[in-house]
Amino acid sequence: MTRFIFITGGVVSSLGKGLASAALGALLQGRGYRVRLRKLDPYLNVDPGTMSPTQHGEVFVTDDGAETDLDLGHYERFTGVHARQSDNVTSGRVYLTVIERERRGDYLGGTVQVIPHVTNAIKEFVLADSGEEDFVLCEIGGTVGDIEGLPFFEAIRQLGNELGPERTMFVHLTLLPYIPTAGELKTKPTQHSVKELQSLGIQPNILMCRADRPLPEGERRKIALFCNVREQNVIPALDVDSIYQVPISYHEEGLDRQVCRHFGLPCREEDIDLKRWQGICERVRKPEGEVSIAVVGKYTSLLDSYKSLAEALNHGGIANHVKVNLNWIDSEIFEREDAVHYLEGLHGILVPGGFGERGAEGKIAAARFAREKKVPYFGICFGMQMAVIEAARNLAGIFGASSTEFGPTDEPVVGLMTEWMKGDQLETRRSGGDLGGTMRLGAYPCRLAEGSRVREIYDGAAEINERHRHRYEVNIAYKERLEAAGLRFSGMSPDGLLPEMVENPEHPWFVGVQFHPELKSKPFAPHPLFTSFIAAAVTQSRLV
Known part of the structure; x- marks a missing residue:
């Protein structure tokens, strides 16, 4: 029997519903569910997929090619369960589904309304593909009271009635602000948030209260009394020094025990295994050294744009028992000034993915610095393309090398992909087509060259499978000239037409990949490329 836990938020956004959901999922896994x-x-x-990263953070891509919310990255990193396209739905997709059904005549001429048609579609998404799980945790984006969220709250209210309390639970995350002049945590915002939720017909079973300091027992009793929940179900969600401490912290506050009690499940202390998280936190808190990595990107004004990337670098640090200090550098700086001094003394340079010409020359300059100064370099997606363009210009003598993404060019070293194979199906795209959902998305195989550095990094594997999100590709027509200049194409698509990985054999560690390895890295299973990159940075730190 699948049980559903609905996680909502109130008072303000960015309280960490995604982390709370992921941590609760990890705790339930720790109990064997x-x-x-x-x-x-x-x-x-x-x-x-078409939103700017500075609007909503990174786009997390699943194996089956869905462009999803960044919170799905938290879910995967904490539980190891691969997300699917059915695990993220928006109002846009719901309304598109309903309108398509109306156009086909599926509603038999009836008036199409938010209730029941839109709410029914939402319930279908919630219940889909959930037959094998013990628990499905559903996070509702935004905060209670947002007008656009009303159909979602109504849908989960209906599910609560239809499935009953034995299969549903409502968890509400709120804020307890500390007012210095009063010297106390204030509970009134939480009371109002719960009142708003109750006005929609939803009574929360558990309240998770974000705070920057311990919650006094008196305040806990007050919240329980005014919000109509049991005192044990008022769970302090305190700030911690590492996000990987969150499952441990929530367990200590009794979150998983109260969830199990609600559903009438065993909740003995000996039934849960938290050794994985305790070991990770031990490594985070007691590193044996540290390295400094420059991330030269164009979306550094909102670091959630690179959320999975930052976590994957930290995972590489965990694997190597070191702390990773990240220096976020706006790539446009290199276009306004001679800014290579920002890179001096650092132990590694990473150029991440991105779109558009803005900041491209800065990324090329960073790749050149890394190549010439023998600093470990990791280029991901756009970062690989810029490294190839840099090598084309400065090693192969193709001085006009550029990308058609930036406009017409006589030397299209990087060009728009027009067709590729996905399994046994031919995918085609055209210039000027729709932007949404038209990139090369999801997991694709890549064959690694014998004797290459990347094959060694992947423990000798001849073929790997990684997630992609890109519209442009290194032009295979330039392969021979680039390899003659010293760049090795060490990973290719199975048909040999699409370059997936490049490396510089004469460099201590210089690797570019067309895919996004950060999407598959986890604290308990660091991605081998990030593990190897940070190991190279450790070696570099001993030379600087």
């Missing part, structure tokens, strides 16, 4: 996590987003975009 099978879990799946889902995100219901109220915005009208069909998916976040």
